[in-house]
Amino acid sequence: MSQETKVSDKKVSPKLETIEELLELMSKYYTKESCEKIFEVYKFSESAHEGQIRRSGEPYISHPIGVASILAKLNLDYSTVATGLLHDTVEDTGVTLEELVTRFGKTIAELVDGVTKINQIKFRNTHEKQGENIRKMIVAMGQDVRVVLVKLADRLHNMRTLNHMPYEKQVIKARETLDIYAPLAGRLGMMSMKVELEDLSFRYSMPDQYYSLVQKINKKKKEREKYIEDVIEALTNEVKKRVKFKFKVYGRSKHLYSVYKKMTHRNVDYDQLYDLLAFRVVVNTIPECYEILGIVHSVFKPIPGRFKDFIAMAKANNYQSLHTTVVGLSGERIEIQIRTKDMHDIAERGIAAHWQYKEGASVKNVSQQAIDKFNWLRDLVSMHQQTHDSDEFLENIKKDLYDEEIYVFTPNGDVKAFPDGSTPIDFAFSIHTDVGSKIVAARINGKLVPLKHELQNGDTVEIITSKNQKPSKDWLNYCVTTKARSKIRAYVKIEQRKRAMELGREILEKAFRKEGRSPQKYYEGIVFEKYLKDNGANSLEDLFMVVGYGKLAPRNVLEALVPDHSEVKEQAEESFLQKAMKSALSKKKSSDTLVIVDGMDDVLVRFAKCCNPIPGDAIVGFIALGRGITIHKADCEKTFEIDAARKVDVAWTRGKSPTASRMVRMRVISHDIPGLLKQMTEVMSASGTNIHNAQIRTTRDKKAICIFDISVRDTEQLEIVMLNLNKLKGVLGVSRITHS
């Protein structure tokens, strides 16, 4: 098995590959003629690199041969293997691209050019450079994925021969590989490439941890090998009893880096890790896979929840297999994978399997087919075209490159794959940008959940939208996919600018009005134009934006545009009560207590006890998991404690049921005067409210505190009652109590 862990670590370079070995490899799947052409390419490359020596002291050509051999082992086509041999010629020797075109044709020259371009981006250990590099790699992939295959082979060979490099360089290269190349190989489905890159990087970037793990593993090596043999034998015997078809059972230790990740992730030591071994049964057909699964589960006890059917639902990188975890011979957990030979080939070689030479199939067709299968590549390429900020780009794609997948269902039963940690927001944006932008909530397996809710394997997800909804910046905290994040960011940016502009317009308008001037007069003419220019603004809108963002004070604008501007004239403000009275009298709308929840019908609505909102109050709704929507006053302190992701837009319905009312509590403090209570109750009933409960107590300083529970239609009615109570002689204060 190519994934077999080499637990006995050897600190020597691998044996040098020779051109003879490369030709031998190629002759297994290529015509004699192509092999001869490869030999021509080799001779050209060798003379170009003549005199160049690697750090190890070997002639430079050993590196291109090594790279080409890795590509040939992946059974890649002639052009790719040839590119492996030529990949450093343009960069490191006097060979020109034109020369390559003349000698070997346009395809190979373009591939070499692609690899050279990737190499020219020098890595510095900053985020920005990494982002830039991945971006270029992705552009290269979009045109011809083979460029990246050559680059990966180049990196793998360099990692294999890294021990000749100085320590600092080893660490840098190893980290880079772990950060970018290994995940990329994984996403391209090239598992054996990924595993080898990871273990080599692990060794050079964290040598202490690496060698201590190797020691621990070696200690129990014999025990483990015996155990593997026992399981293989037991499994083989049981299957043989029951089926006639051919199959083979393999067993191995998981590779070092994955063991290390498990140890750190679960914070356990090596001895405490159970699932360090993996077994694999390889068969010929899909029905045989399921038949083997049945046998495995009847022989070993399966662990619930650990069975995964990646045959029915292939991973985004096209990986297919059945996975199950069972209780092994001595009570340990063992993981068993069941797959066909073809699936195994795809699992090991991934996208490379689609470029292998096929008699009669043109490479171009094969590559288009592969691109179609690797849909996420297209997303990345279009992402690249939309984002010009490398940092943002890297941040965006990281999730796509690294994370495990979960599988969820649409209401129609279609399956969609998402990175772990995805939410309904990710799901909604994956359907369509319009759906994502308008999402207000989701039903998962029939239950209402907030936007923040993390999707789980097997969930059925139904998105609830509202035409009034808009994406919000908060959402960025609750989504992980590239698509959702970049769309929300783009929207938020535009919105922010709009808001800043409106705010700036308003601030300036007020500043002008305060001095009794109309701003319109000053928004034109030479002085104005010059002022715009001086402040780096191209238009009036730009100026508003500058003011809105707070970069320019309105006073400065006024001073500049109004040469003779005078002192601010004080304006008598209407008292709050006057205003309240006015609004109470001006509005004559009826309302009822029903609440419309944005985009949803028939939702259970409850009013929060903490603030007891009544119609007319500004309100917000929050999704209470499994318990519908809770309505709070918009200014309720409790709302600050509630996760913003649960927020939904709600509104009072108007004019449906004028008889509906809500209970509200009021406190009236007054002098303890006989007859005053009677006047209070008269005021209340005159305003059409009902008193449900009253508590009265007096204080030592001859004051009366009355608590009334009354039912009101809305805030308008309440305001009128409160105003009239306030007018009574002897009343000191009237307030609405929202906290009992």
Ligand code: MN
């Ligand atoms: Mn190279």
